[in-house]
Amino acid sequence: MVKTQIDTQYEAVIGLEVHAQLKTASKIFCGCSTKFGAGPNSQTCPICLGMPGVLPVLNRRVLEMAVKTGLALHCKISPYSRFARKNYFYPDLPKGYQISQYELPLCEQGYLETAVNGRIKRIGIHRAHMEEDAGKNLHEGLEAASHVDLNRAGVPLLEIVSEPDIRSIDEAVAYLKTLRDILVYLDVCDGNMEEGSLRCEPNLSLRPVGQKEFGTRVELKNINSFRFVQKAMEYELRRQEKVLREGGRIAQETRLWNTEKEITVVMRSKEEAHDYRYFPEPDLVPLMIPEDLIEEVRNGLPELPDAKRERFVREYEIPIYDAEVLTISKDLAHYFEACVAIYPQPKTVSNWIMTELLRELNNSGQEIADCPIPPERFAGLLKLIEDGTISGKIAKTVFEEMYRTGRSPEEIVKEKGLVQISDAGAIEVLIEDVLAAHPNERESYRQGKTQLLGFFVGQVMKRSQGKANPGKVNELLKKKLSA
Amino acid sequence: MKLSKEEVEHVAKLARLAVSEEEKEAFSRQLSEILTYVGKLNELDTSKVEPTSHVLDLSNIFRDDVVRESLPPADVLANAPDRENNHFRVPKIIEERE
Numbered sequence: 001m002v003k004t005q006i007d008t009q010y011e012a013v014i015g016l017e018v019h020a021q022l023k024t025a026s027k028i029f030c031g032c033s034t035k036f037g038a039g040p041n042s043q044t045c046p047i048c049l050g051m052p053g054v055l056p057v058l059n060r061r062v063l064e065m066a067v068k069t070g071l072a073l074h075c076k077i078s079p080y081s082r083f084a085r086k087n088y089f090y091p092d093l094p095k096g097y098q099i100s101q102y103e104l105p106l107c108e109q110g111y112l113e114t115a116v117n118g119r120i121k122r123i124g125i126h127r128a129h130m131e132e133d134a135g136k137n138l139h140e141g142l143e144a145a146s147h148v149d150l151n152r153a154g155v156p157l158l159e160i161v162s163e164p165d166i167r168s169i170d171e172a173v174a175y176l177k178t179l180r181d182i183l184v185y186l187d188v189c190d191g192n193m194e195e196g197s198l199r200c201e202p203n204l205s206l207r208p209v210g211q212k213e214f215g216t217r218v219e220l221k222n223i224n225s226f227r228f229v230q231k232a233m234e235y236e237l238r239r240q241e242k243v244l245r246e247g248g249r250i251a252q253e254t255r256l257w258n259t260e261k262e263i264t265v266v267m268r269s270k271e272e273a274h275d276y277r278y279f280p281e282p283d284l285v286p287l288m289i290p291e292d293l294i295e296e297v298r299n300g301l302p303e304l305p306d307a308k309r310e311r312f313v314r315e316y317e318i319p320i321y322d323a324e325v326l327t328i329s330k331d332l333a334h335y336f337e338a339c340v341a342i343y344p345q346p347k348t349v350s351n352w353i354m355t356e357l358l359r360e361l362n363n364s365g366q367e368i369a370d371c372p373i374p375p376e377r378f379a380g381l382l383k384l385i386e387d388g389t390i391s392g393k394i395a396k397t398v399f400e401e402m403y404r405t406g407r408s409p410e411e412i413v414k415e416k417g418l419v420q421i422s423d424a425g426a427i428e429v430l431i432e433d434v435l436a437a438h439p440n441e442r443e444s445y446r447q448g449k450t451q452l453l454g455f456f457v458g459q460v461m462k463r464s465q466g467k468a469n470p471g472k473v474n475e476l477l478k479k480k481l482s483a
Numbered sequence: 484m485k486l487s488k489e490e491v492e493h494v495a496k497l498a499r500l501a502v503s504e505e506e507k508e509a510f511s512r513q514l515s516e517i518l519t520y521v522g523k524l525n526e527l528d529t530s531k532v533e534p535t536s537h538v539l540d541l542s543n544i545f546r547d548d549v550v551r552e553s554l555p556p557a558d559v560l561a562n563a564p565d566r567e568n569n570h571f572r573v574p575k576i577i578e579e580r581e
Contacts, residue, residue: 024548031551040569041556049559061548082536089499091573137576147570150559275497280536288542 010206010244012237013214014166015126018179020158020189021133021197022065028132028156029056029099029284036195040149048132048154050095056283058083062156063106063287065188066130067297069158070107072182072304073125077294081106083130083281091148092135100159101129102278106287113306114178116171123175124163133157152196158188164203164214169233176200176229181305185330193225200229205250206240215240216250220264223257232257236264308333316346325354331368338375343382352382356396360403372406373399381409389413390420393466422469427460427476430468434459435480445481453477484518486511 027034030047047054070077084102110125135150160179166172180198183189191198200223205215218240223232235257240250255264303311305327312323312333326336332353339349357378361368381402385395390413401412413419421427434456435442445452453474460473491511495502502510556569565572 026548026550031546031549032553033550039556041559041571042569043553044559045551045553049554057544057546059548060545063545087497091571091576138570139576142575144575145565145567145572146574146576147567148573149570275493277497282537285537285539285541285544 009209011209013164013205014172015164015203016162017201018160019199020183022156024061027154028059028062034155043151066106066158069188070128071298073110075107075110079289082286083284084278085281086276092137100131105129114174116174123165126161126163128160131157173230202233204236216252219254221256318346318350322350335368339379343379356399373402377408394418420469421467422472430460430463431480484522486514
């Protein structure tokens with residue numbers, strides 16, 4: 001008898017395998033360039049082509065970056081580590097094996113913490129190890145053949161494997177974003193999923209809520225953007241749930257995400273289960289990582305996003321939300337701090353960055369690094385508001401002009417005659433005009449409809465083309481109306 | 484130590500070797516003999532010996548992260564059985580199945 005699965009509630013169990021391309025100039029075991037977008041097979045040599053008799057030598061920067069990342073992920077750095085050969089055949093793998101790490105990986109037993117729906121979730125890092133990338137296969141527009149470009153073969157990767165601690169897609173996405181932030185902050189990876197410098201392979205399974213054992217897991221490959229990571233996982237969990245509800249069983253397999261159809265399809269089935277016959281790489285000598293080197297790297301770690309966020313809240317007394325937005329990138333956080341150093345009113349700076357600046361950057365598709373307004377001028381604009389030279393409203397217009405032309409706020413204000421009118425005499429003239437133009441409203445106000453004050457303020461501001469000091473207008477209007 | 488015919492088939496498949504039925508029988512016998520011979524080492528007590536993965540007494544050999552000139556693509560592709568537009572041309576790789 002088939003047990004009915006209709007009422008069962010399922011829980012997802014997810015682990016993520018992330019490959020991060022390390023930002024070195026040259027490949028992991030040879031001097032070929034790692035630059036993206038070069039002509040096919042123009043960045044290869046006998047070593048990365050796997051010619052007989054060549055000898056790979058480890059790029060020191062790869063080790064440094066890997067140790068740095070491991071420490072940032074709270075991993076134990078193995079004092080003794082070595083490389084291994086992972087043997088398999090594929091057209092993009094010139095040697096017939098990939099140099100990777102198997103036993104004795106460089107980093108183990110770490111974790112990262114990420115905020116999911118307002119709560120901090122700790123996700124374990126099983127291991128992180130160094131390896132070389134494979135080449136690239138191209139199929140598009142080719143009928144009977146595939147093309148192989150080996151420029152990517154030998155590019156350094158750090159494979160970061162999480163524990164299966166993730167219980168929802170929200171958590172998986174949060175983990176991935178946090179991990180990317182950390183890698184980018186550490187300056188070890190550019191985090192670009194579209195160019196393949198960050199790749200994510202989730203493995204997912206479902207189990208009835210309350211069950212301790214994991215269900216059979218499926219590994220997903222071929223996902224090349226953040227948006228698709230989420231979509232692919234959603235699709236796969238729906239698929240698995242349907243199979244289970246219909247009384248079926250999940251096959252342990254690798255499935256490929258199909259971007260056009262937005263579905264996952266089987267890649268390799270179990271009968272060809274991985275049999276990589278790992279063994280220690282005889283061409284590379286072992287690594288002995290001295291304790292003082294680990295300490296040196298640890299002391300040189302930059303402030304990570306989490307720590308920065310906490311410090312912003314503490315030091316600048318801005319809301320958590322502001323701190324989160326401002327620490328999205330290291331450059332943006334730096335911009336904020338540079339502005340606050342000149343104009344020490346953090347909340348005002350934060351407001352202007354989050355609304356005006358981020359909107360302009362967004363509209364022009366630029367990064368903060370390309371921002372045409374240096375912090376000095378940004379702060380300069382805020383000073384002009386504070387000392388009453390211009391109104392907040394006018395300042396927004398000035399800001400747009402600054403962004404467009406890269407000119408200083410003082411220059412723009414002077415040239416366009418935008419200086420705020422604070423002179424009582426000048427404002428009174430405007431008020432007289434407005435009151436004369438609206439005798440009915442004035443009468444209503446006198447009879448107690450005092451909420452009309454806002455209307456009058458608006459009219460005066462309009463007449464001054466936004467240049468009147470709103471505080472002054474308010475004050476003088478009240479006096480005038482109750483006279 | 485005995486290596487079965489199925490194990491010979493599996494290893495041959497992993498190594499992309501085509502072997503005939505007679506060869507499978509012969510290899511099964513020969514490989515078993517080799518394994519038995521090497522298996523003699525199991526008679527030694529190695530419980531107090533550090534595992535050796537490298538015969539050289541060396542560690543931490545590095546190169547600096549400096550870009551050096553690569554080969555010209557024409558040289559890279561010189562040994563390739565087939566090529567097209569500076570790519571290696573290989574039989575169509577089927578990555579999907581439905």
